[in-house]
Amino acid sequence: MRRMLDRLYAAALWLAAITFALIAVLVLLQVLGRLTDRAARLMDLPPPGLTIPSLAEFGAFLFTGAVFLGLAGTLQAGSHVRVKLLIQSLPDTLAxxxxxxxCALAAGLAAFATWSSALQALDSLKFGSVSYGVIPIPLAIPQGIMTAGLALFCIALIDAMVTLARGGIPAYQAAEATTQEAE
Structure with missing residues (x-):
């Protein structure tokens, strides 16, 4: 089970990274298209009009997907901001x-967010909601990806909670300890 969860978190992180790279490629193509248009105008040629329609929407949807897909993996890597002042001052058992x-409270919030996001995605699917851009994008797609990321984050929080309750060291604490040793 541990290996499967770790692979799932890593796969989601890879998807998030690929999504960020895709955003960079789309923006680069848009910039190159504008430069080509400008160069054509300078040479008194008609600009070819190389643009990516609905780039802002594509970018926003991809960014949202990347952020939510990365939640669980960044928790495991100890990259979420945590305020440890209170916990560090407590005895180990109480901490x-x-x-x-x-973790239980955070998992509860994540579960509620997952449920709300899933309802929104289902409504978008039911009513055929699409984006307002030049290229209509079914809203259920980015909402579904966001829901999947939230669900995975909820699983990661429950994973950390169970690990702590069993007396183990959750992945985020192990990662933080490794980072502190390296410094």
């Missing part, structure tokens, strides 16, 4: 149970 409580 661990405080961590369990915080």
């Amino acid at each position: 661990r149970w405080m961590g369990v409580l915080v």
